[in-house]
Amino acid sequence: MITLYHFPTSPFTEKVRRALNYKGISHELEEVVRADVGSGRYADVSPTGKFPALMDDGNAVWDSTDILLHLERLCPSPALFPSDPREAALAHVIEDWADESLYFYEMTMRLSWEHNLDEALDEFTATLPGVSRDDVRKMVLQGVGQLVAAQGLGRKPQEQVVSDVVRHFRALDDMLAGRDWLAGDALSVADLAVIGQLNALLYAREARAALEDTSNIKTWMARVDAVAPKEGA
Numbered sequence: 001m002i003t004l005y006h007f008p009t010s011p012f013t014e015k016v017r018r019a020l021n022y023k024g025i026s027h028e029l030e031e032v033v034r035a036d037v038g039s040g041r042y043a044d045v046s047p048t049g050k051f052p053a054l055m056d057d058g059n060a061v062w063d064s065t066d067i068l069l070h071l072e073r074l075c076p077s078p079a080l081f082p083s084d085p086r087e088a089a090l091a092h093v094i095e096d097w098a099d100e101s102l103y104f105y106e107m108t109m110r111l112s113w114e115h116n117l118d119e120a121l122d123e124f125t126a127t128l129p130g131v132s133r134d135d136v137r138k139m140v141l142q143g144v145g146q147l148v149a150a151q152g153l154g155r156k157p158q159e160q161v162v163s164d165v166v167r168h169f170r171a172l173d174d175m176l177a178g179r180d181w182l183a184g185d186a187l188s189v190a191d192l193a194v195i196g197q198l199n200a201l202l203y204a205r206e207a208r209a210a211l212e213d214t215s216n217i218k219t220w221m222a223r224v225d226a227v228a229p230k231e232g233a
Contacts, residue, residue, distance in 0.1 A: 105165055113158065
């Protein structure tokens with residue numbers, strides 16, 4: 001039996017859930033109690049404290065990319081990687097761009113800018129039972145603010161971050177011009193990684209405005225939703 005241990009607010013959780021649903025793999029969901037991670041409650045599932053993490057008949061896999069590779073070995077069809085080596089390499093690069101670049105944009109804009117955090121705050125408060133909404137707000141602003149400042153993006157002026165996101169959205173829109181998927185001729189890890197980060201980014205009103213200036217992204221998002229839904233079938 002496969003159990004996915006996850007934070008429901010995580011774009012990496014969305015990435016993995018869509019892969020499970022795309023492949024039709026039966027699984028159970030176990031929401032991780034954030035407050036218990038530091039106590040070692042989940043050490044057998046994720047020794048590093050990273051989530052999502054997958055438990056497959058006693059074998060633990062953590063990190064969303066490693067989980068997708070595990071699912072590919074477990075259930076090769078439908079594939080998450082293009083058969084053409086060049087397209088498979090492109091899918092790898094796009095997945096890493098989403099996981100390592102877009103991720104920090106969504107963290108910065110969604111969780112360290114106060115006017116956008118308010119839209120996401122109820123979902124985060126629900127994952128910390130017993131902690132007041134105001135305290136969660138302070139914790140997120142402080143913790144994420146320190147993280148993105150250390151990474152560098154959080155030290156940029158807000159208008160520069162918005163300009164960056166507009167540029168990323170335009171590049172993504174151009175990549176989708178005349179094609180259904182980001183790499184290859186079917187859905188791949190590239191599509192799953194990017195849509196998870198986009199949905200998190202779209203909590204930010206500035207990202208929603210940037211999306212309205214594109215031509216292809218919304219249609220592509222609907223296409224991904226149709227074949228690899230976030231929620232279970």
